[in-house]
Amino acid sequence: MTPYVSVAIYLGVATVASLAFCILPGLLAQPRPNATKEEAYECGVEPTSVVGGRFPVRFYLIAMLFVIFDVEAASFYPWAVQMHALRAFGLGEMVTFVVTLGIGYAFVWKKGGLQWR
């Protein structure tokens, strides 16, 4: 059971902390609302319409493509750290990975997935 004790402690701390952050402000804070505080953001541009409205699906498409090709970068990191140990094999793997993604990227581009119509 011993290896799990630390997990249990971590869980306990996390639970207590998150509960505290939720409950304590309600008990301690002095609510003094004003118009500026009620805004969605306390800085930046004022919202012009209701935030919960409907978005064109293009947003999601672009966002998803961004995530796919952005997260790719995260995969480079562990490889970069171990590059010397993995040597040619690691390089080969990474090239395959990039080429595969590259073909996908080209396909998306050619098919007009990146165009904002």
Add this chain to the structure above:
Amino acid sequence: MITAAALQHAITAADWEALRPIIWIAGGALAVLLFDLCLPRGAHRISSVLLGVTSLVWAGGFLVRNYHTPYAAFGGAFLSDGFSVVFQGAIVLATLLSLLFVYTFEERISSAGAVALLLWAASGAMLMTGAGNLLILFLGLELLSLALYALCGMASRRAAREAALKYLLLSSMASAVMLYGMVLLFGVTGSVNFSAFLAPPPGNPLYLVALGLFYVGVAFKLGLVPFHIWMPDVFEGAPLPVTAFMSVATKAGMLAVLARIIYVATPAGLANKVLLPIWVVAALSMIIGNLAALSQSNLKRLLAYSGIGQIGYIVAAFAGATALGLRYALFYLLAYLFMTLGAFAVIAALSDQADEGARLVSYAGLAHRRPMLAAAMSFFLIGLAGLPPTVGFMGKLLLLSSVLNAGYISLAVLLIVGTAISIYAYAKIIRVMYAPMRHEVVAGAMSATWPLPWIAIAICSVAVLGLGLYPLVPSAVLPLVK
């Protein structure tokens, strides 16, 4: 602790040989995308199908070679044994035949994307068949599932969107349950290798919970009763080639996992206890799947329900974990493949881009309008019903023998009951096609433009008749133990 360097040295050419069929298919998918970018517009469809077929045939060649050289690749992570090669062969065949129906996709759907996704789904399923540990299994499963989520929605009808969403939600739920089971299995045994599950710590109730969750995931993906609710809707809504692919290739991948768990990862002392739910689920599937098929008026739905029953028969053959049962299960899987895909080929031959020929009403009087198609459909349905002179008859006989041989007599009787019920479901379609017409029904479309479904019909007919008269049962199929 395995260092990166140690891992690197362990990999030899033989490891890549074992994976080569899968690599060819996944690479073929990339080639399909590339060609689609380069070729002029008119040639997209035919080039995608041809490239897909080529890479599948090429991979099939490597499979034939791998069949004779069982090898535990990557330190046992991927097992290329006779067992997985036969399953992979079934998946390759099913994908190949499904590709022949690709022209039924609507014009605006990118056929290259669809073909590439089908190939990737196939490589995922193939990865599952050889998985030697839980990680590879899950990798294959997700590769398969992710591709299918997209494929299910590749049509503009509402039903397709419903199918895609339903499949996404329920299947990821099942994946999560299965993953939880896997994690617990790892927690209990301290290993992700299937072989480690042979010796669970005695008396740990978590082991049973883990196996239970794992089985639930498997049963869901196989569509076994009572985890089958998603299947008819998804099968009906998904485009025809995708339905055809799902009805065989997806099942084959998961059946391989189930068989491997039953045959090499279930401790002999516990087998009777922990496998009992599997037999119960198989029995339920045989009865309820076929019962539900009785009242369907859409052929894709009907084939979905009948598939539930047919997979139930195959799982029943694993009963007792006999070598004979495994061989006959594989034989029946091949039989099911040719019979079901033959039926789908007839549907494809009757489809056009506006309407998939899956509604039962459009089959009224087919025997008078398109006698060859009606005869082919009847032949495949007779096979699914297990009547001679088809591979369905021979397969049923062999399944029955192995189940009886293993001593599961009640399963054999239920198999017969399920078959009896299913015959009415199939006979209903035959009746619709052959009943005398009171007035001329001229259903729209119903004219095939491409010869491709006919190729599929021809292949399947020859196989259904030939294997029925001369049952070529794969012999070296016991899974490797690593």
Add this chain to the structure above:
Amino acid sequence: MITALILGPILGGLLLFALPRTADAAARACGVVLALAALVVTLTGSTLPDESIAWLQRPFIANYHVGLGQGLGFWLVALLNLCTMCAIAVIKVPRVRDFTALMLLLEGSMAGVFLARDLLVFALFWDLMLLPVFLVLIGWCGHATAAWKYLIYNVLGGLTLLLATAAFGIAAGTTDVIGHGPIPVLTPTWAAWIFAGFAFAFLVKTPVWPFHGWMPETYVELPAPMVALVSGIQSKAGLYGFLVIAWVLFAEQMHAMVPVFGSLAVIGLVYGGCMALVQSDIKRVVAYSSLSHLGLILLAIMSGQPLALQGAIVYMLAHGLFNVALFLGLGFVEVREGTRVLSRLGGLGVSNPRLAGALIFAALAALGLPGLGGFSGELLILTGLYQAGDYWQTIVALLVIIVAAAYMLRLFQGTMQGPVSDDLPQRPDLSAVEVLALIPLAAMIVLLGVNPSVLSSGVEPSNAVIHALPLQKERA
């Protein structure tokens, strides 16, 4: 050559589809020629050796083993080919080509059942018999219920047979056992269940009361040529199974079940006779009379007495012949008048003397007129039953034979005699082809009637099947 008896009709039937859709006469001619060829091969082939090809090695040994021999199988196949030939010659339905093809398919699969020397081959053709009949029921008949009833009963029977065959193979290690070789010894539990499976299939196919639910409607709905084959020959498949499979391989279980099956047979005998007496549909009359006759044959088979068994075999063939003749005759009536209702028909004999002659001949054969096939079979059966000590069964059977005279004469009077129904069309008498088709049947009925020993030369000693029978019933 023996394989040709099975594959010839099946492949020939499939090839018929190459003919143009409207080539009625050509299809009919091809069918007759094929059946005639099969008949010639059968009659000249009694000395042909068995044909055997290895089929399955695992999970049990099964061979594609067919043999003609000189026994019951030989005569049944000869009867089958003769009757198919006569029935095809007089087909009068829409889409003759397709119908003929299905008739040939049925002929081939029934030949397979009677020729099989391996249980798996037997089961395969047994299940194959189902298809042509079902296809005709859905393609040529108005009511779907007949097709479903037929399917429900026969699928259950066929699948039970399949299960029993698989179980037999697993228990005995081989299925190549019909009519030859040593009898495998099974454990009592297995043997009992396997026997139950076979017996159920045989009872349904024959059919025997109370498994006859599919029969009346199927017989009524099927067009005459097909119903002639189904009632005349397919019904013998079950009885054949009792003789060559049940009695030989499961003698012990059969002995135990004789009282049960014997009682079913007697009930069927009486019930069929009484029902035939009150039917208003002409085909239904013959359907129930058939149930009654089959009950009598089953009774004889169950007695296990040598003379009764001889009688059963003679009567099986005679019943096949006169039932085919009866149904073909009634088919002529139906086609001519457009109705099967006994009360609407009448007086046909005046305008159609040849049809009347044919029908009265078949009816007399069915009611057991001395000199015709039915009589010699009945006489042998009754004598055998009496000698075996089954006194009350003999008496019941005798009484039912009197009833048979009543319903057969009622059938004939209702259709051929009495006042002419004016609202029904007047059609010409039997054509030359139709008369020609009936002559061989009539000739065989007379031959069986005056000299039934024509069979026994083949059937008695040389027949492995009868030879292997435990002829002496053990009496407590």
